[in-house]
Amino acid sequence: MSVDDRANTRPVDHGSAIPAPSAGSSPTLVRAGEVASEALSARLGRWTHGDGTLAARLxxxxxxxxxxxxxxxxxxxxAERALAAASSVSRGTVVAAYADLAERGLVERRQGSGTRVAGAAASVAPVQRQGRGEALFSALPNxxxxLRTVPQxxxxxxxxxxxxxxxxxxALLPETDPAGLPALRTLIADMYAAEGTPTTPEQILVTHGAQQAISLVVNALVSPGDIVLAEEITWPGVTDSVSLRGxxxxxxxxxxxxxxxxALEQALARLRPVLVALNPHHQNPTGSRLPAAARHRVAELAAQYGVPVIEDRVVAGISFDGVVPPTLAAERADAPIIVVESVSKWVWAGLxxxxxxxxxxxxxRLRGARQLADQSTSVPGQLLALDLIAxxxxxxxxxxxxxxxxxxxxQELMAEHLPDWKVEPPRGxxxxxxxxPAGSADALARVAAAHGVSIAGSAAFAVSVSPDDHIRIPFTxxxxxxxxxxxxxxxxxxxxxxxxxMPS
Structure with missing residues (x-):
């Protein structure tokens, strides 16, 4: 395979990557598990100001x-002396601070190995957590x-x-490739090339829907204890997949x-994620569309930090104003962008x-993992997809x-039955x-269930604790x-x- 066949013109490590500091940027906090004294001092900021002793503040x-x-x-x-010198304090201040952290179980101090943040790396066995996405498939009987967005x-x-x-x-081929039928991979590659993203068939892996594609990437790139970045409100298929990996x-x-x-750039610098998962085009559930300048900046950050970005484009083509933004991969060829898409949202959810x-x-790499999971995608389904993608x-x-x-x-129905709700329609x-307008989305969902309608509120989509004030209403x-x-x-x-x- 020639260099020209690669999606990226330089090799990219699709795991955790630490970027070299750019001019004028802060030094990297941690490299290969070692915390740099100058970087730690800079990241602590004005820690000497405040209440208590210097050691307590540190x-x-x-x-x-x-x-x-x-x-x-x-x-x-x-080391105590190194941090003391970088922070312009006495070694005794650092010794006392480390001792306090050790006493409270936050760090471990061992002769010959220095002071380390307490706790072992997460165990190989992923922590099993309840998935939030289950709520979207739990409509009450009758x-x-x-809850669900099943398009017509x-x-x-x-x-x-x-x-x-x-x-x-x-259809009668004796063997099937886990990566997909060559004819379908070629057609998908040609589709992207026509849309402005040069692509070869070797860059395409056919899956059972976009969710399997996301799960394959997460399983390959995320290990227990790793951090993944996503929008604060996002499709739970991403967060649940990461949680299953620990x-x-x-x-x-x-x-x-x-x-x-x-905020994404700050998080990349601070948290050392192994992956970023974004839904930038008619985002599910908010409906937002990332502007052109922001899309380009995301691609630049992916290249700069060497962190892979999953770009979920399943509803990018459902556009009410005719605008279908190009892929993030088209913005910069050397950025490790992983584009995920399917026919399910713009043709038939059953396919x-x-x-x-x-x-x-x-x-x-994913082809090998795919072979272990389910061998390959249904050939009849791939053959039908050939007709549809054409x-x-x-x-x-x-x-x-x-x-x-x-x-x-x-909108007409809401104007009639929910006239005091403010509606800002999405562009796709x-x-x-x-x-x-007031109260709790979760509480409203419970009342709605008693009236025979199932809805999903903020909690089903929020990555962490967030205002409990929105619901998603599919119009499918x-x-x-x-x-x-x-x-x-x-x-x-x-x-x-x-x-x-509230008044009636």
Whole structure:
């Protein structure tokens, strides 16, 4: 394979990477488990100001870095003399601070190995935690389901599926490649090239839907104890996958247009993540679309820090204003961007055909993992995907028109049954992220359940504790189901509003 066949023009380590400090930047805090004295002193900031002795203040500052994840179990703190010199304090101050941390069990001091942050690296066995995504598949019996975003199929989609005739010369192949049928990988690569992202078939891995693609990447790149960055509000399929591996997801703040890229850069420098997972185009659930300058900056940061970025594009093509942003991978060729997509959202949710685009080296690695998981993707499904992806532009436009009309219907229904709710429609996607005027989204969901409609609030999507003030309303259900669901939600809101003492 030539260099020209690679997604990235330089080798990229698809694990944890520590960037070299750029001009004018702060020195890297930790390299290979060793905490640099100058970097630690700089990161502690103005720790000498405050209450208590200097040793107590230094101890509290280091404790805060441990609590925030910047210092991790096993990291070796600087020698006492080195930190004292870097911080312009006496060695006795550092000795006393380390002693206080050791007494409280935050660090371990051993002869010959120095002072290390307490706790072993996370065990090989992942910690099993309850998945948040389960809530989106838990509609109550006989209740209207406003939890899931199951898109409607366009007439063109129905036609293509009905008229599909499998190519027998491909269907009868004696063996199947875990990476996907060569013809399908080539077609997907050509699709990306036509959209402005030069791609070779060796960069494509076909999967059972986008979620399997995300899970394969997480399983390959995340180890117990690792940190992954994602938007503070995001699809739980990402956070649940990381949790199953024993990793931790840190949420990056968002604004009206999506991810706060400045906050992302700070998190990359502080937390040393092994992976970033983003949904920048018609983000699920917020519907935000990352501006062009911010997309370019994300690609630059991925290249600068050497940290792989999963770009979830499953609803990028469902655009109500005709704008379909290019991939993040198109912004910078040497950035380790892993593009994930599928046909499920813009053709048919029942067809579980997805894929990822990545460096061929990573694709080969994931191909081996895929072979252990389920051998390969269904050949009949891949053959049908050939017909559908050949009409990708027409199908995306048809799907966008359908769901733009469904969004208008939802707005009309909300104006009738929830007139005091402020609605800001997204520019694409399949759901509305709407703020509850008062009270708790979780409490409203419980009242709504009693009225026979299931909804998901902020807790199902928040990476950590967040304001309990939004719900997601998909606009994918048939007209009569959506109309009855919003009518019931309106009745639930009126009942809940009375408990808050709000005027009718």
């Amino acid at each position: 101890s509290r500052g280091i404790e805060a870095l441990i609590a925030g994840g910047e210092l991790r179990p096993g990291d070796r703190l600087p 209740a209207i389901d406003l 199929i366009s007439e063109l989609g129905v036609q293509l599926i009905s008229e599909h005739k499998p190519r027998l010369e491909l 990793g931790t997801v840190h949420g990056v703040p968002m604004g009206p247009d999506g991810l706060d890229v400045d 579980r055909i997805g894929w990822l685009r990545a460096d061929p080296v990573l694709v080969r 009409r990708v532009d027409d199908l995306r436009r048809a799907n966008s028109r359908i769901h733009q009309e469904r969004l208008r219907l939802l 996607g399949l759901s509305l992220w709407v703020r509850v 259900a048939p007209d009569d189901v959506l109309a009855e669901g919003i009518r019931r939600l309106g009745a639930a809101w009126r009942e809940y509003r009375e408990t808050l003492g």
